[in-house]
Amino acid sequence: MSYVFPPAPPVCVPVVGSTNTFAVHRIYCVGRNYVEHAQEMGHSGREAPFFFMKPADAVLVAAPGVTAVMPYPSLTHNLHHEVELVVAIGVGGSNIRAADAAAHIFGYAVGLDMTRRDLQNDMKKQGRPWCIGKGFDHSAPIGAITPANQVPGIADAAIRLQVNGQDRQRSTINKLIWNIAETIEQLSMAWTLQPGDVIYTGTPEGVAAVLRGDTLAADIDGLQSLHIRVE
Ligand code: MN
16 A cells, blocks of 8 residues: 555554553543533533544643643634543444443543633534534643553542642542443444544533643543643
């Protein structure tokens, strides 16, 4: 096989305790999956899960111990942080039942669903797709993936985000409206999941703007921390 130009290499995320890396296939995101965040965005918090996607090459890898640099994106004056648990799929499938979901999970990571909130809000008002607000370059920072068997307590873990050392978001994974297994069940009805898919499971309350020069520290108990600086 020859190509008219060299194909892009796969986007790869480090795996804790392994020299193998996790090649990303697709990035799925869940909207409004914590009650208090749904309320702060003006919604009831009681609705079926809904999904949007980011391109795989929107991933910004923050390797362990490294503060990754995120360029401040174009067109926005209101770049928001959303700290999220990321579920990494290792075994694909469609119509996966919640009771079987665990067998499809490779591991977990800390992620940031960075959002051009002003553009997302404009698109919402006009009933247009969110892509420009959500799926831009470097919009999906992610830390190293920890294999699932090393984090048995993930369902009750604490999740938090600090900006310049100050608390911004703080919650627990057990406050997800649609838990990890239910999210996989619902998502796999709509798309055939593949090894390499990652799911950003939604953010708790406290989303707010970041500015050039800000440093973000995102943590979930049992997982590798994620550090980025916006420049
Ligand atoms: Mn989000």
